[in-house]
Amino acid sequence: MQTKALPRKRRIKSNWAWALLFVAPSIIGLIVLNIVPFGESIGLSLTDKQTGAVGVSNYVRLFTSDKYFWQSNVNTFLFTVLTVPVGVFLALVLAVLLNRKLRGRSIYRAIFFLPLVCAPSAIAMVWRWGVFNSKTGALNQLLSLVGIQGPAWISDPHVIMFTIAIVAVWASVGYDIVLLLAGLQNISKTYYEAALIDGAGPWQRFRYITVPLISPTLFFVLIMRTMNAIRQFDLSFMFSQDTDLTFRSAQTLLYQFYRETFMKLNANYGSAIVVWTVVIVLIFTAVQFLLEKKWVHYDQ
Numbered sequence: 001m002q003t004k005a006l007p008r009k010r011r012i013k014s015n016w017a018w019a020l021l022f023v024a025p026s027i028i029g030l031i032v033l034n035i036v037p038f039g040e041s042i043g044l045s046l047t048d049k050q051t052g053a054v055g056v057s058n059y060v061r062l063f064t065s066d067k068y069f070w071q072s073n074v075n076t077f078l079f080t081v082l083t084v085p086v087g088v089f090l091a092l093v094l095a096v097l098l099n100r101k102l103r104g105r106s107i108y109r110a111i112f113f114l115p116l117v118c119a120p121s122a123i124a125m126v127w128r129w130g131v132f133n134s135k136t137g138a139l140n141q142l143l144s145l146v147g148i149q150g151p152a153w154i155s156d157p158h159v160i161m162f163t164i165a166i167v168a169v170w171a172s173v174g175y176d177i178v179l180l181l182a183g184l185q186n187i188s189k190t191y192y193e194a195a196l197i198d199g200a201g202p203w204q205r206f207r208y209i210t211v212p213l214i215s216p217t218l219f220f221v222l223i224m225r226t227m228n229a230i231r232q233f234d235l236s237f238m239f240s241q242d243t244d245l246t247f248r249s250a251q252t253l254l255y256q257f258y259r260e261t262f263m264k265l266n267a268n269y270g271s272a273i274v275v276w277t278v279v280i281v282l283i284f285t286a287v288q289f290l291l292e293k294k295w296v297h298y299d300q
Contacts, residue, residue, distance in 0.1 A: 013097060020108070022134065037255060038223050038278070041242055041271040042271070042275055044271035045058050045059070045272035045274070045275050046058070047268050049268040049269065049297070058268055058272040059272075059276075060275065061269070062272050062273065067250065068251070068256065069256065069273070071248055071251065072252055072256045073247075073253065073275075074254070075161060075251055075252050076228070076229075076232065076253045076265040076280075077166060079161060079164065079229055079252060082161065082162065082165035083165050083169050083225070084226050085174075085227050086165075086220070087169040087173055088176060088218070088221055088225055089171055089178065089223055090169065090178030091173045091180055091221065092176075092178045092214075094177050095180035095181045096206065097186065098112075098177065098181060098182060099185065109178075109181075112173065112174040113174040113175065113178060114170075115172075115174055116171075116174050116175055118171075120234040121234070121238055122239070123171050124234070124238030124239060125238065127167045127170075128154055128238070131142075132154050133153075134151070134155065135153070136153045137150075139153070140153075156239075157245055157249035158249070160250045161250060162251055163239065164235045164236060164239055166227075167207060168235055172225070172228065176221050176225065179221050180214065180217055180221060180285060183214040183215060183216070183217030183218070184210070185215045187209070187214065191213070192205055192209060195208075195209055212297045215295060215297050216296055216298055218293060219288070222288065223285060225283055226281075226284050226285070230280055230281050230284065231251060231277065232252050233255055236251060236252050238257070241257075253273055253277045253280075254273075254274075257273040258268045258270075259276050260273060
């Protein structure tokens with residue numbers, strides 16, 4: 001018995017060794033590039049830049065005397081509300097359509113995925129000057145053809161966040177479509193065949209078959225999209241600068257972190273903003289996991 005058990009234990013140890021070897025690069029990268037820098041950010045946030053004293057002075061300033069910080073919170077929340085529900089819903093609808101037998105389906109998939117391989121700065125510039133320019137932009141030109149005067153998309157503080165949200169949804173929907181397509185293709189066709197025999201219509205098949213069976217993938221997409229929305233920086237940076245009237249209306253939390261850390265050279269205060277942003281991400285993620293059991297189905 002001992003001679004048989006010994007090789008089995010060796011095989012288990014060997015399997016664990018190979019498993020650790022394969023995941024080691026990811027673990028090392030996570031520690032070096034994420035965990036260690038975040039730990040240093042926490043340390044910086046607890047250190048006063050002027051006196052070097054350790055304390056919570058940066059957080060006191062953050063929550064009591066920095067009025068722009070609360071505006072950044074509102075802007076980040078508004079951006080999340082504008083992009084996450086619309087983006088995920090649009091990706092789901094397009095994924096369902098692309099999952100059907102359409103002529104040129106591969107071309108459509110490539111078109112939707114194309115924005116992901118483009119630089120965010122290039123995307124922002126094309127949309128800013130080619131589409132949303134109030135005088136020469138394509139969108140206002142099209143609206144004028146039907147007698148509608150388009151708004152000042154990039155110079156109106158009340159409109160700028162909606163403008164950024166439109167571009168963000170357009171740029172990210174392709175990635176969500178790819179993930180949802182993978183989930184749709186794992187659904188057995190026998191469910192739909194049985195539903196057709198029972199007389200279920202297209203909406204009933206979508207509501208009672210597609211959505212429940214794709215809910216794990218949909219849940220993952222929702223979490224990732226929420227995280228990315230809270231960490232939004234590049235589009236706000238490209239669409240609005242310090243001298244613009246729309247600057248405060250477009251400034252998100254990470255945009256404010258960038259300004260405090262790299263423009264005002266106050267990494268201590270900027271680190272406090274980063275820590276707060278991570279806390280918000282954790283809160284949103286925890287709430288999503290609490291609600292997961294009510295609508296996510298893992299049994300097929």
